[in-house]
Amino acid sequence: MDLLTGLVVDETQTVTLAELCRCCSLPAEEVMVMVEYGIVEPLETRVTHSRWQFSGSSVVRIQRAMRLQRDLGVNLAGAALALELLDEVRASRQQLAGRRKWE
Template sequence: MIEYGVIEPLFSSNKEEPIYFSSSSLMRVNTAIRLCRDLEVNIAGAALAIELLDEIKLLRKNLNNLQN
């Protein structure tokens, strides 16, 4: 999921140290898993869907800010 940009590590670490992720990354992983399981899309498709969902959220936020 890192390779497809679904999640990004908080720290670049060597192989001996653990990799840490933000809580938003955890939500993105859960969304990706549900997309793969429920809709039978591959990781690349899930990554694209998550990117589009993020874009929709941003556009809605911008629209709300313009309306207020």
């Protein structure tokens, strides 16, 4: 029997850099590189990176980027672009669903 594990992510919750690293099994340096590529953004950029806070959805974005790297061999720049395009598709679908609701 396979054991499934998961993580419940609340998008309204904030996580520290250390918590984000722990959730994603990444060193802080790799998360900082992902910030540079725009994969995730700290909520407040004017503080030192040791005090960065991230939204709960950052956990999911980093995990998606890691899957793109692992499964498709995409580099971080490609992962950032793919995630941005997926966000745009999701937003377009929500907008279209909202319009259909009023028809």
